[in-house]
Amino acid sequence: MKSLSIKDIAVKANVSITTVSFIINGKAKEKSISEAVIEKVEKIIEESGYKPNQIARSLRTGNSNIIGLIIEDISNSFFSRIARLIEDKAYKKGYKIIYSSTENSVDKAKELINMFKSRKVDAYIISPIKGIEEDIQMLLDDGNPVILFDRNLPDINTSYVGADHFNASYQSIQSFIDQGKKNIALVTTDINVEQIIERYDGYKKALEDNGIKYDDSLVLKIHFNQEESETIEQIKTLFEHKKIDAVLFATNYLAISGLKVLKKINKKIGDDFAVIAYDDHEAFELHTPGISTVQQPLEEIAENVIKLILKQLSTKTKLENQQVIIPAKLIIRD
Amino acid sequence: MKSLSIKDIAVKANVSITTVSFIINGKAKEKSISEAVIEKVEKIIEESGYKPNQIARSLRTGNSNIIGLIIEDISNSFFSRIARLIEDKAYKKGYKIIYSSTENSVDKAKELINMFKSRKVDAYIISPIKGIEEDIQMLLDDGNPVILFDRNLPDINTSYVGADHFNASYQSIQSFIDQGKKNIALVTTDINVEQIIERYDGYKKALEDNGIKYDDSLVLKIHFNQEESETIEQIKTLFEHKKIDAVLFATNYLAISGLKVLKKINKKIGDDFAVIAYDDHEAFELHTPGISTVQQPLEEIAENVIKLILKQLSTKTKLENQQVIIPAKLIIRD
DNA sequence: TTGGGTAGGTAAAACGTTTTACTTTAATAT
DNA sequence: ATATTAAAGTAAAACGTTTTACCTACCCAA
Structure with missing residues (x-):
């Protein structure tokens, strides 16, 4: 069953294709099509x-x-x-989303950009990784709206929306110190993206500002794509061999692995051992005791991303770039 | 900067558009284009x-x-x-995914189908809701490959992949009974989909087969789109006013709400109160004590879905419909 | 010498829209 | 009476491909 074309409608209504097109696109008035014809065609379309x-x-x-x-x-x-929040808001403006996951692979990311390009998407929302700067720059050079979020690429000159990772991290560490902690570990990943680096920098700076010496052996950088079992092993080693009274996990999945370790080695979170996780997760609220976390303002991030994109799409000229940095919130639980 | 077209390539190579097209599509040999020309054109394209x-x-x-x-x-x-698993597998075969969430709204689901239709997607993978049977039937009538998953629509005659919800639910209840439980509650949702109904039926049948009288007041049907706070209130009321020694949650998010209630009213999971959640969640493994769950075989579901779709896409004739029912796994934790 | 076959290619239609530039008719102004 | 304008609409080009049907030149067999 072939689907109908504008031509079928035109024939049925006994008008030209052009007329039907004008009506479909709401240009009937402006192109002076008579009320009668408009109604007739609309009825047939309906x-x-x-x-x-x-x-x-x-x-x-x-x-x-x-x-x-x-x-x-x-x-x-x-x-x-x-994604859900962005989809929602985009949908209301008549835009659809095609998404794809890069799995932190530069090659896949490049492929995805190419694929989106050949599909002529109207705009790009990218949580980027290092190594695709050139490709993004090409998109920008071709006049495509591009917004980065969550992670910024310093060399790329376009709009960005993300949380204030440095300060969130800084404050987490500060709160540990205020509780009297001295031996504070950081469990992070080795992916080389702004947002992870900022979390690291915040950790370091907070220690420094409080006169605590930075100890490299308290920082564990987990390899991104490895099996969880290995991650658990590494964290376990850290916990068992180092004198630690507090730990900041730089991502929620690392924190989950960390909590599994604690359960396994039967170490309790309490007065002598404190934990903060970056990015909230349902498991943290439910955990006994509750796990304190840095909550990223998802809603606000999505809102700003889509607002910037839509604004850019509705004007033909390139807008001023904006860097929207939204404070993250430290939620203390126990 | 306009992007290149096949014509630009043709001009540069001093051949016809047709020739370039044949080369791009790997039909050069079969259309007897000379090696020399192929190489030249490929070089220019590159x-x-x-x-x-x-x-x-x-x-x-x-x-x-x-x-x-x-x-x-x-x-x-x-x-x-x-979605991630499907995306992965589809990607490897050169297919892209456009997804959208229905939020359990019939209108939105219908709109999505229309939108996909006008975008001429090659195939549809749908986790359906009641009320869109007609629209799906139209897709099928037009010859589109459609696969349902997770939830079936009994009136629709197409392939389906999903877990064996009835048996998973039945076994969960049976395991409660084997532990000596008598007053077993079910917390489920009021969305009217096969998979939820099957879970309910499994609950009922297991009770019946064990000579336990079904008590309607032990079944709580939570309204789908309501605020979580209200859900928590309702579950709390159930837990406080009824004598219950075991509860099956029909979805993972309901279980999470339920666990929040338990934490709030300080009721412990243990010998006199057992819990099973349908659909695993990271929070369940981490919880103290671990929460037993029914694990759906995600990987297998995704695999079967994509296998059926790809098979259908690679042949032009309509294939035999298949109903793939995969057993779910009851994971006992403590 | 003719006919057929094949190697190596190409012109042009088609897919279903949007949009530009144009036509025709009627009404109005001078 | 004539020029101008407005109203109502249309023909055809264009977007960038794929694909069908064709063309030309050459070779070889009968």
């Missing part, structure tokens, strides 16, 4: 259930009403929740 | 970074290499993990 072929439309107009979303991993709750 | 415009391609060929994925909510970890 009855026949005709829907314009978006592909043909895209080919002709050059835009697709699709926004490409490139993230690290849709199965990570931070990203899936952001 | 150097110029030309990528065919997929939109034009889609318009001409009628297929998009895009698969539409319609789910309830991408921010639910069950769906986001399935």
Whole structure:
């Protein structure tokens, strides 16, 4: 069953294709089509259930009403929740989202950009990784709206939305110190992205400002793509061999691995051992005792991303770049 | 900066558009294009970074290499993990995914189907809700490959992949009874989908088979779209006013709300109060004591879905429908 | 010498829209 | 009476591909 085309409608209504097109696109008035014709055509469209072929439309107009979303991993709750919020808001403005996960692979990220390009997406929302600067720059050079979020690329000159990772990290460490902690560990990942580096910098600076000597052996950098069992081993080693009274986990999945270790070695969180996790997770509220976390303002991030994108899309000229840095919130639980 | 077209390549190589097209599509041999020309053109394509415009391609060929994925909510970890697995596997075969969340709204689901239709997606993977049977039937009538997963629609005659919800639920209840429990509650949702109904039926049948009288007041049906605070209130009321020694939660988010209640009213899970949650969640393993769960075989579900879709896509004739029911696994923790 | 076959290619239609530039008719102004 | 303008609409080009049907030149067999 072939689907209807604008031509079928035109024939049925006994008018030209042009006329139907004007009516579909709400330009009937301005192109002085009579009320009678408008009504007739609209009725036929309604009855026949005709829907314009978006592909043909895209080919002709050059835009697709699709926004490409490139993230690290849709199965990570931070990203899936952001994705949902962005999808929601975009949907209301008539935009669809195509997403894909890079899995932190530069090659995959590049491929994704190419694929989005050949699909002529109208805009790009990217949580980037190092190594794709050139590709992003090409998009910008071609005049595509691009917004980075969660992680920034210092060399790229475009809008960015993200949480204030440095301060969030700093404050977490400060709160440990205020509780009298001295031996504070950091469990982080080795992926080389701004946001992780800032968390590290915040950790270091807070120690320094409080006159505590930075000890490299208290910082554990977990390899990104490794099996969880190995991660658990490494954290276990750290906990068992070092004198530690507090630990900041730089991501929620690392914290989850860390909590598994604690359960395994039967170490209790309490007065002599404190934990803070970066990025909230349902498991943390439920945990006994509750796990303190740095909450990223998901809603606000999504809101700002989509606001910037839509603003950019609705004007043809390139807008001023904006760097939106949103404070994260330290939630203390026990 | 306009992007390159096949014409630009043709001009540069001093051959016809047709020739370039044949080469791009690997039909050069079969169309007897000389080695020399092939090489020349390929070199130019390589150097110029030309990528065919997929939109034009889609318009001409009628297929998009895009698969539409319609789910309830991408921010639910069950769906986001399935989505990731499907995306992965599809990607390897050159297919992209467009997804959207229905939020359990019939209207939104219908809109999504229409939107996918007008975008000419090659296939549909749908976790359906009641009320869109007609729309799905239309897709099938038009010859589109459609696969349902997680939830089936009994009236629709197409392939389906999902877990064996009835038996998983039955076994959970049986395990309670084997532990000597008598007053077993079910906390479920009021959305009217197969998979939820099966869980309910399994609960009922297990009680019946063991000679325990079904008590309607022990079954709490939570309204789907309500605030979590209200859910917590309702569960709290149930726990406080009824004599209960075991409870099965029909979804993981309900279980999480339930655990929050237990924490709040300071009721311990143990010998006199047992809990099983349907669908695993990281919080359950970490919880003290560990929460037993019914684990859905995500990987297998995704695998089967994509296998069926790809098989269907690679043949032009409609294949035999398949109903793949995969056993779920009861994981006992403590 | 003719006919057929094949190697190596190309012109042009088609996919379903949008949009520009144009036509026709009627009304109005001078 | 004539020029101008407005109203109502349309023909055809263009977007970038794929694909069908064709063309030309050459070779070889009968």
